[in-house]
Amino acid sequence: MTLRLDQQIAFLNEADRLKSTLRATTLCDGSRPENSAEHSWHLCLYALVLADQAGPQVEIDRVIRMLILHDLVEIDAGDNPIYGDFDQTVVEQQEQLAAERLFGLLPDDLRDELRAIWEEFEAAETPSARFAKSLDRFQPPMQNLASGGGSWIDYKVTPQDIETRIAAKITRGAPGLWTYAKRRITAFFAQGAL
Amino acid sequence: MTLRLDQQIAFLNEADRLKSTLRATTLCDGSRPENSAEHSWHLCLYALVLADQAGPQVEIDRVIRMLILHDLVEIDAGDNPIYGDFDQTVVEQQEQLAAERLFGLLPDDLRDELRAIWEEFEAAETPSARFAKSLDRFQPPMQNLASGGGSWIDYKVTPQDIETRIAAKITRGAPGLWTYAKRRITAFFAQGAL
Numbered sequence: 001m002t003l004r005l006d007q008q009i010a011f012l013n014e015a016d017r018l019k020s021t022l023r024a025t026t027l028c029d030g031s032r033p034e035n036s037a038e039h040s041w042h043l044c045l046y047a048l049v050l051a052d053q054a055g056p057q058v059e060i061d062r063v064i065r066m067l068i069l070h071d072l073v074e075i076d077a078g079d080n081p082i083y084g085d086f087d088q089t090v091v092e093q094q095e096q097l098a099a100e101r102l103f104g105l106l107p108d109d110l111r112d113e114l115r116a117i118w119e120e121f122e123a124a125e126t127p128s129a130r131f132a133k134s135l136d137r138f139q140p141p142m143q144n145l146a147s148g149g150g151s152w153i154d155y156k157v158t159p160q161d162i163e164t165r166i167a168a169k170i171t172r173g174a175p176g177l178w179t180y181a182k183r184r185i186t187a188f189f190a191q192g193a194l
Numbered sequence: 195m196t197l198r199l200d201q202q203i204a205f206l207n208e209a210d211r212l213k214s215t216l217r218a219t220t221l222c223d224g225s226r227p228e229n230s231a232e233h234s235w236h237l238c239l240y241a242l243v244l245a246d247q248a249g250p251q252v253e254i255d256r257v258i259r260m261l262i263l264h265d266l267v268e269i270d271a272g273d274n275p276i277y278g279d280f281d282q283t284v285v286e287q288q289e290q291l292a293a294e295r296l297f298g299l300l301p302d303d304l305r306d307e308l309r310a311i312w313e314e315f316e317a318a319e320t321p322s323a324r325f326a327k328s329l330d331r332f333q334p335p336m337q338n339l340a341s342g343g344g345s346w347i348d349y350k351v352t353p354q355d356i357e358t359r360i361a362a363k364i365t366r367g368a369p370g371l372w373t374y375a376k377r378r379i380t381a382f383f384a385q386g387a388l
């Protein structure tokens with residue numbers, strides 16, 4: 001029992017490092033970059049508050065479990081900003097290695113259970129995973145709108161760049177959220193806010 | 195529909211401020227104070243990983259919903275460190291006002307749904323709420339053990355002070371976690387680590 005708890009706590013202590021993984025997006029007040037741990041919490045809250053945007057086959061509690069775990073691999077692999085340029089094959093290899101190491105700190109039964117939840121998110125095939133992915137793409141533009149541009153300024157993006165990167169992914173799991181985001185993004189750029 | 199989404203996003207943007215609410219506990223590496231948003235994420239992960247410490251009547255998904263919401267009121271009321279001295283009646287009044295204002299940003303149905311989850315946590319009467327409260331008391335000593343003392347140093351506490359403040363609350367929802375914490379805390383102070 002004690003050995004099991006020691007493994008569980010070792011994993012939870014290692015997971016603490018996600019609080020030091022920085023993202024391209026800032027807080028709504030623009031004061032500093034958001035880290036991936038607080039971002040993950042925020043997405044869980046998005047899931048609770050925006051559950052009415054999910055299709056009938058989506059299980060919100062499963063979505064939340066995915067969102068708790070979805071960025072853990074960034075402890076080893078780092079965050080890949082939406083507007084950055086990355087070799088997707090390399091990123092996926094790094095993330096698989098990270099998953100191997102991190103979930104491998106757990107007792108075998110928990111390792112398998114939590115890794116399966118993360119793999120479901122990554123595969124983005126089930127309705128719950130698609131909705132979780134949609135929220136993960138929907139939150140950064142909401143942060144950028146609130147902070148007056150955020151990572152859109154850093155990456156010098158146009159409304160068309162934004163649409164190319166996020167429209168299909170948000171629409172796949174939560175079409176109403178893309179309709180809403182598009183309207184607000186269009187209005188924001190039309191004001192000449194950037 | 196749009197008005198509803200505007201209200202939902204206004205709430206989610208206001209909730210972003212929890213990322214700027216600082217706690218007495220530091221990250222495991224001692225580098226900086228933990229904020230209440232990333233702390234809430236960490237507790238959700240604790241619930242997933244330590245579910246085997248919960249009694250049979252505990253619903254882990256409900257525990258997680260409580261943990262996502264449990265500290266939101268700190269946006270207005272601030273965090274009250276475990277070893278600080280507070281007038282509990284004043285704190286509860288401040289937190290009720292905060293709940294009124296924050297959940298009040300939401301459409302009525304969501305306001306009632308989420309506030310009920312938070313009230314269940316606060317009341318600490320259901321098995322799920324008790325387990326959630328136990329995790330909230332169990333995580334800070336794990337952080338302090340990892341960082342070499344943390345808030346125990348700042349507040350100059352003894353092992354007896356720690357036991358007085360957290361033993362009953364952890365034991366009520368997760369007796370195995372207090373047994374584990376006590377053994378590790380005793381060993382830590384016996385080493386003369388502080």
Ligand SMILES: [Ca+2]
Nearest residue numbers: 265268273274
């Ligand atoms: Ca608290």
